[in-house]
Amino acid sequence: MKKPLIKVETSVETHSKQSNSRRQFLKMGGLAVAGTSMFLYGCSDDDDSMDPDPGMVFDLGSGDLGILNYAYALEQLEAAFYTQVIAGSYFAGASAEEKLILQDLYDHEEIHREFFKAAITGAVNGDTSKVLPELEFDFSGVNFGDRDSVLGTAMVLEDTGVGAYNGAGPLLETEAYLTLAGKIVSVEARHASAIRSIYLPGNTEFAGDDVIDANGLDKSDLPPVVISAVVATGFVVTPFTANQLPTG
């Protein structure tokens, strides 16, 4: 029996479960939802037409390698998104401050992506069959000429990244990887704070009550939650599986 594919997994889920994951992502998006209705389109059923040959589908792997590939996938997503942002018409006409921030976010995510590519390749002694391949993305649901769409999506991606790294940290077994994840997650949190600060109207949204709980704790999401939320966006075209990731 073939292993469930990420892409397929959602499309074969029961309807109620599917709308759960959709709701979850919308909840993660918080206030951005109003300006980013594409998430609703993003998770429309795409049948089995995308069902690829299971033998060709990459699995993230197990243990620390799996977690690194998982982080690499998220960084690929962010980098691809900001690549389109800075090529888009909203960016072209944005204020100098927003341009500087978005350009920096593009630079940082590109660097994170290239770091993971190099680090994972090194960790598996160059066995590229264990390194997540370059993923294909579809951002047709994002209007790169529209501030709400660009900044709203950026906010969701950055907040998702923070929760993902926080949730993945305790799953890591190697101290050096935990430290590296820590070096990156705080930069993602700085991004999330800045995007929320320039995009959302309130003065306290940089660390808003929608993401920080009553104990003053940020989001911490385990990989299955993050992956289903990301799948629900419809941004990730290339299927991959996450069948062996540690669960805690």
Add this chain to the structure above:
Amino acid sequence: MNIIKFLDEFTSESLTQKVSSRRDVFGTFSSLGKKAALAAVPFGLATGSSKAFAQTGSKAHEDPLNLALTLEYLEAEFYVKALDSGVLPAGRPQDVYNQISKHETAHVEFLKTALGDDAVAKPTFDFTVGGMFDPFNENGIGQETAYAQLLALAQAFEDTGVRAYKGQAPNLMGTPFLKPALQIHSVEARHASEIRRLRAFVLGEVLNDNALGWITLNNRGPGMPEATQPVYDGEENVTQGGVNLVTATGFSATSVSQSFDEPMSGETAVAIASLFIVS
């Protein structure tokens, strides 16, 4: 536990190997004058002392969490006093400080609960550092200067907090405290970003590469006192996991350094916090 005893014990383990780096810290901080010597007292006691803790098993989390609690005590009291001082303008500044204050106070309570009877007692703080600063305008320095100092100290505390939690994370591996410590770590980073951006706005420096939400090289940023430089030393690192990312990516050292925050040793964090601790 007494705070000075704790700080002493915390640093004693790594003290012998890292004496020179500790001297560097105090070398820079000595620009603050005689207060620095006073702040060094806890460490003076540590020299040559026997290892205070032989941390094993279930107690291994105490040192990192008590260091975190010490930093949270510092931040929590700072923000409460800042809000009470009348120095902060209404609107965004007060709103931002209020939101951060809420989180820092919650962190104190959370860590105290986690540590139970092993929690260090709250120290007595001196945010003037022996009269060098007047962030609450208690000595008549004037609202404008006091406000600038409130912003500078907040930035130094938040950027220190991010680095200190990051430095302690490996010491919490395998304990149930790693998860919440990481959740606090990223909140400190959100705070740091906003405080840095608020400072930049107040200074009219929002387009300055050294005054963004993220740290560029080891630049402390415009208007930051030289005494805060130890908060930023080491942030210029561009090699991660053995890979020089300037070479590997073609991006500038500026961009690469911004993309990664660096951990800070417990020793350095203690040295920075000790500046503000009277007893």
